Amino acid sequence: xxxxxxxxxxxxxxxxxxxxxxxxxxxxxxxxxxxxxxxxxxxxxxxxxxxxxxxxxxxxxxxxxxxxxxxxxxxxxxxxxxxxxxxxxxxxxxxxxxxxxxxxxxxxxxxxxxxxxxxxxxxxxxxxxxxxxxxxxxxxxxxxxxxxxxxxxxxxxxxxxxxxxxxxxxxxxxxxxxxxxxxxxxxxxxxxxxxxxxxxxxxxxxxxxxxxxxxxxxxxxxxxxxxxxxxxxxxxxxxxxxxxxxxxxxxxxxxxxxxxxxxxxxxxxxxxxxxxxxxxxxxxxxxxxxxxxxxxxxxxxxxxxxxxxxxxxxxxxxxxxxxxxxxxxxxxxxxxxxxxxxxxxxxxxxxxxxxxxxxxxxxxxxxxxxxxxxxxxxxxxxxxxxxxxxxxxxxxxxxxxxxxxxxxxxxxxxxxx
Numbered sequence: 001x002x003x004x005x006x007x008x009x010x011x012x013x014x015x016x017x018x019x020x021x022x023x024x025x026x027x028x029x030x031x032x033x034x035x036x037x038x039x040x041x042x043x044x045x046x047x048x049x050x051x052x053x054x055x056x057x058x059x060x061x062x063x064x065x066x067x068x069x070x071x072x073x074x075x076x077x078x079x080x081x082x083x084x085x086x087x088x089x090x091x092x093x094x095x096x097x098x099x100x101x102x103x104x105x106x107x108x109x110x111x112x113x114x115x116x117x118x119x120x121x122x123x124x125x126x127x128x129x130x131x132x133x134x135x136x137x138x139x140x141x142x143x144x145x146x147x148x149x150x151x152x153x154x155x156x157x158x159x160x161x162x163x164x165x166x167x168x169x170x171x172x173x174x175x176x177x178x179x180x181x182x183x184x185x186x187x188x189x190x191x192x193x194x195x196x197x198x199x200x201x202x203x204x205x206x207x208x209x210x211x212x213x214x215x216x217x218x219x220x221x222x223x224x225x226x227x228x229x230x231x232x233x234x235x236x237x238x239x240x241x242x243x244x245x246x247x248x249x250x251x252x253x254x255x256x257x258x259x260x261x262x263x264x265x266x267x268x269x270x271x272x273x274x275x276x277x278x279x280x281x282x283x284x285x286x287x288x289x290x291x292x293x294x295x296x297x298x299x300x301x302x303x304x305x306x307x308x309x310x311x312x313x314x315x316x317x318x319x320x321x322x323x324x325x326x327x328x329x330x331x332x333x334x335x336x337x338x339x340x341x342x343x344x345x346x347x348x349x350x351x352x353x354x355x356x357x358x359x360x361x362x363x364x365x366x367x368x369x370x371x372x373x374x375x376x377x378x379x380x381x382x383x384x385x386x387x388x389x390x391x392x393x394x395x396x397x398x399x400x401x402x403x404x405x406x407x408x409x410x411x412x413x414x415x416x417x
Contacts, residue, residue: 162245189216
């Protein structure tokens with residue numbers, strides 16, 4: 001019988017605030033205006049008001065007592081807590097702490113999937129003889145991170161990524177929690193349905209109208225009714241409520257880089273047509289980068305960050321590897337439609353993976369009417385014009401008069417290649 005998987009989800013507690021506090025304690029001469037540990041007082045890392053980033057990015061536990069919330073405007077936070085100490089974000093510093101955090105985890109496993117700057121999954125299957133039982137190993141990792149780097153993490157342990165993530169979100173900070181399948185009824189089903197991964201405010205409200213208020217009630221619901229109310233998402237969250245999730249931790253191979261692009265939008269997107277416009281701009285940039293490197297992608301993913309700073313993503317495998325802008329765009333739109341729960345969107349991103357650099361041609365289908373040769377020539381022609389005359393030399397007609405959306409490839413914040 002194959003060995004049961006052991007998956008850890010490790011999440012840095014109030015990452016930006018913690019890293020800012022540690023850095024300031026290490027270099028007090030650079031910050032004479034604040035001489036105490038930011039984590040011990042009402043404090044927060046905030047953004048730039050002038051660039052629509054005037055929000056709380058991370059907060060201390062004392063600030064939480066004033067009901068200061070991550071994602072709320074700084075002005076609202078100061079009304080709740082007038083003595084709130086605000087410090088600006090320094091992303092370059094946080095990137096260095098993130099790398100140091102991952103370096104420690106690499107001592108324990110070579111199968112690490114980093115899903116954001118401050119959290120990752122680790123496959124610890126088969127490591128008991130090296131590091132002891134899962135809880136013992138998790139405590140060792142947690143303590144080692146604190147001893148060497150000065151900040152705390154939560155560790156969730158289970159047999160798949162979903163349950164490990166749910167476990168790491170239990171009581172914080174600096175704790176280890178398990179959520180194995182046999183523990184689901186006691187530890188997870190009693191929680192409010194809004195605590196389940198992928199259940200945002202809008203989805204929660206829909207579930208409440210169906211009389212579903214706990215994760216356990218969701219788990220015992222009719223999946224067909226859920227699908228009727230929430231489309232594909234209803235089926236997905238029903239599976240999550242029953243503990244079904246992906247168990248494979250997928251590190252990105254060094255020779256299989258992803259290509260992606262994301263942008264924080266200058267206004268809240270509340271309708272699908274505007275979101276599609278943003279996705280078109282992103283698809284153009286991603287497609288151009290793929291074509292530049294003579295690469296094609298087999299997987300497309302869409303990332304959403306809502307106005308409350310919660311995040312979600314969805315991906316699918318393409319029938320054929322592609323670098324055609326229109327194919328990337330149409331796939332992204334379909335993924336967005338399946339994923340979006342109606343809340344205001346603050347950031348959108350497209351990421352591609354499973355990159356191929358050899359061109360084996362495309363297997364045509366009798367039912368496929370796409371004129372791919374024509375689309376490839378069109379993309380290459382647009383790339384050539386933009387390369388010679390600049391990004392704005394040629395634009396799609398759909399972007400005309402859309403002053404709030406920057407359609408220039410490369411202007412959005414990019415990740416990957």
